[in-house]
Amino acid sequence: MAAVGAGGSTAAAGPGVVSAGVLEPGTASAAHRRLKYISLAVLVVQNASLILSIRYARTLPGDRFFATTAVVMAEVLKGLTCLLLLFAQKRGNVKHLILFLHEAVLVQYVDTLKLAVPSLIYTLQNNLQYVAISNLPAATFQVTYQLKILTTALFSVLMLNRSLSRLQWASLLLLFTGVAIVQAQQAGGGGPRPLDQNPGAGLAAVVASCLSSGFAGVYFEKILKGSSGSVWLRNLQLGLFGTALGLVGLWWAEGTAVASRGFFFGYTPAVWGVVLNQAFGGLLVAVVVKYADNILKGFATSLSIVLSTVASIRLFGFHVDPLFALGAGLVIGAVYLYSLPRGAAKAIAAASASASASGPCVHQQPPGQPPPPQLSSHRGDLITEPFLPKSVLVK
Numbered sequence: 001m002a003a004v005g006a007g008g009s010t011a012a013a014g015p016g017v018v019s020a021g022v023l024e025p026g027t028a029s030a031a032h033r034r035l036k037y038i039s040l041a042v043l044v045v046q047n048a049s050l051i052l053s054i055r056y057a058r059t060l061p062g063d064r065f066f067a068t069t070a071v072v073m074a075e076v077l078k079g080l081t082c083l084l085l086l087f088a089q090k091r092g093n094v095k096h097l098i099l100f101l102h103e104a105v106l107v108q109y110v111d112t113l114k115l116a117v118p119s120l121i122y123t124l125q126n127n128l129q130y131v132a133i134s135n136l137p138a139a140t141f142q143v144t145y146q147l148k149i150l151t152t153a154l155f156s157v158l159m160l161n162r163s164l165s166r167l168q169w170a171s172l173l174l175l176f177t178g179v180a181i182v183q184a185q186q187a188g189g190g191g192p193r194p195l196d197q198n199p200g201a202g203l204a205a206v207v208a209s210c211l212s213s214g215f216a217g218v219y220f221e222k223i224l225k226g227s228s229g230s231v232w233l234r235n236l237q238l239g240l241f242g243t244a245l246g247l248v249g250l251w252w253a254e255g256t257a258v259a260s261r262g263f264f265f266g267y268t269p270a271v272w273g274v275v276l277n278q279a280f281g282g283l284l285v286a287v288v289v290k291y292a293d294n295i296l297k298g299f300a301t302s303l304s305i306v307l308s309t310v311a312s313i314r315l316f317g318f319h320v321d322p323l324f325a326l327g328a329g330l331v332i333g334a335v336y337l338y339s340l341p342r343g344a345a346k347a348i349a350a351a352s353a354s355a356s357a358s359g360p361c362v363h364q365q366p367p368g369q370p371p372p373p374q375l376s377s378h379r380g381d382l383i384t385e386p387f388l389p390k391s392v393l394v395k
Contacts, residue, residue, distance in 0.1 A: 039288040040300050046281045047304035048142070052311050053277055054130065055138040057270040059316070065266030066258055067130035068250035070275050071123065075246055077279035079239025082232045089232070104233055105240075112237055114223045119241035121216035126278070127249060128209040135202030136186070137318050139309040143182045143328050144206050146301065146335060150175055151214025153338075159218050171337035178330030185323040235283070298339025302332040 058064065090096040105112050133141050150172050156162045164172075186199050250258060258265070305328060312318035 035288075036296060040296055040303075042284060042288045043297065043300035044303045044307060046277075046285055047301065048307040048311065050274070050277045050281055051133060051138050051142055051308055052315065053270065053274045054133045055141075055312075056315065057268070057274050058130070058134040060268070060270060062268075063266040065264075065268075065271045066250070066254050067127060067134075068246065068254050069258065069263050069265075070130070070271065070278070071126045072243060072246040072250060073275045074126070074278040075123075075239050075242035077275065078283065079236055079243060081280065081283060082236040082239060085232045086230075086236065089230075105237065115234070115237045116241050117223075118216045118220045119238050120245050121212045121219075122238070123242050123245045123249060125209050125212045125216065127253075128205045128212070132202045132205035132209060135197045135199060136206065137312055137316065139305070139312040139318055139320075139324075139328070140182060140186050141202070141206060142305050142308040143331050144179050144203070145210065146175060146305075146331050147179055147207065147210040148213045149335065149338060151210045152217055153214075155214045155218040159222055167340065168338055171334040174330050174337070175334035178327045178332075178334060181327030181330065182324055183327075185321060185327065298336045301335045301339075305332055 058067075086100070087094075087097050090100065132145075136144070153164060153168070153172060157164065183203060186203075309318070309320060309328065313320065
């Protein structure tokens with residue numbers, strides 16, 4: 001289990017799954033292919049289900065739960081789960097676990113304190129997403145939230161001095177255009193809107209969430225790259241800070257109301273479903289995303305947008321007009337193009353440039369050229385990075 005999330009190879013099936021030298025090549029290839037399909041399904045379902053479940057729970061008639069308490073509960077459950085996984089890694093030896101945590105959390109307190117900043121930002125991000133989803137249709141939020149790709153890319157260029165290909169810059173422009181079209185459709189009154197929803201507040205919340213997501217993901221990578229802590233240890237440390245900071249946010253924003261009505265006021269099975277999805281969804285993605293390459297992740301994001309839109313039509317009476325379809329289509333195309341490896345992007349550019357020339361065009365990636373960096377800030381997406389950021393809705 002310790003190897004899960006620690007490595008970055010998406011070409012290998014990973015420890016404990018396919019053992020080299022034991023399975024025949026054809027069997028190993030088939031097993032790896034099945035794992036990729038399972039990864040695709042998990043990514044799509046987790047991306048879409050959390051947004052839809054939050055929207056459903058926040059729009060149900062009756063008492064509305066406090067979003068800050070849901071964020072805290074998700075952090076508590078996530079931290080406890082990681083603690084149990086570390087306990088299993090120590091083969092149930094309580095003494096070894098205590099000594100390990102003392103060394104990793106207290107003795108190496110500098111590394112622990114480094115996680116306070118991203119944890120604060122992720123806690124803020126999770127609260128902002130509740131605000132955004134409460135005020136925007138699930139499909140509109142899903143499309144608009146892809147701006148996190150743009151913000152993460154920009155912060156990576158500014159803070160990590162990374163370079164993007166021309167196709168990636170073009171895809172970011174396409175992404176921004178698609179989101180702008182969807183928001184124009186929303187501002188124009190695309191369908192009936194409940195009186196207690198404020199699209200302007202929803203848009204401001206999702207933009208702030210994307211900015212915080214992009215900055216936190218890049219900052220997280222910058223300060224912790226090269227550290228040797230396991231993914232479960234880092235998530236436990238994030239959970240500790242997230243719980244503490246979430247309680248501070250609860251006290252500041254809704255402390256009086258929570259004190260008078262109770263921490264679990266308004267909790268229904270649907271709300272518990274949201275909390276469990278938020279707590280365990282990101283950890284589940286952390287396990288399976290190592291078998292998904294960038295193209296598969298981009299494809300999963302595109303499918304989740306489609307799934308959220310279809311489900312929103314059936315569950316919430318969402319109306320898809322040509323303007324929304326155009327904007328969503330541009331975003332889906334931009335996500336796919338941005339996720340292409342640099343070699344494939346060059347091949348597309350070369351094919352486009354030589355489209356008028358006669359004869360076949362064969363393009364090969366220069367040997368030894370590294371693939372483009374991973375620039376997503378979703379919790380599961382940074383599995384190829386040293387550590388895993390917090391889940392979106394985590395996202």
